[in-house]
Amino acid sequence: MKRWQGSCIGAVLVLLIGGASMLFIVPVGGAMLVGISPVFDKLTGWAVCPGAVSISQDEYNFGPVTTSPSGISGHQEEWTCTFEDGSQKVVPNEEIALKGLGASFTAAGVCSGMVVLLIAALAAILGARLVKPKG
Numbered sequence: 001m002k003r004w005q006g007s008c009i010g011a012v013l014v015l016l017i018g019g020a021s022m023l024f025i026v027p028v029g030g031a032m033l034v035g036i037s038p039v040f041d042k043l044t045g046w047a048v049c050p051g052a053v054s055i056s057q058d059e060y061n062f063g064p065v066t067t068s069p070s071g072i073s074g075h076q077e078e079w080t081c082t083f084e085d086g087s088q089k090v091v092p093n094e095e096i097a098l099k100g101l102g103a104s105f106t107a108a109g110v111c112s113g114m115v116v117l118l119i120a121a122l123a124a125i126l127g128a129r130l131v132k133p134k135g
Helices: 003-035 037-048 093-130
Strands: 054-064 073-082 088-091
Touching: 003 037, 003 093, 037 073, 037 093, 073 093
Parallel strands: none
Antiparallel strands: 054 073, 073 088
8 A cells, every 4th residue: 555545545534534523513513602602792793794893782672482481581682883984784683693693603614624624634644654655
């Protein structure tokens, strides 16, 4: 077996296992990012107001989401983004929720994808070093 073959085998194995594990890592990682409020707000701010100088967050409509007394409660948000030229953009609750979820799951996917590619590169190097060339 040649060194490049060992390198390819190592990288392909990691890509297969790592790619399959991303089916679990991305949804779980994205949901974890949604649950961390400061991280979610920062990612959402980048998604809904790119280039904004400041973002003002207003929360309203606090209350229960179900009729059950032990049910969960919720709220709505409205963000006002201020840009360098002084213009403002009001972002409604629906846009904050959808773009925030998208940004969180995208961040989880990009980060886990980069980790899988890094590990695949390391496996390729290790696979090439472990193979004893004939000759």
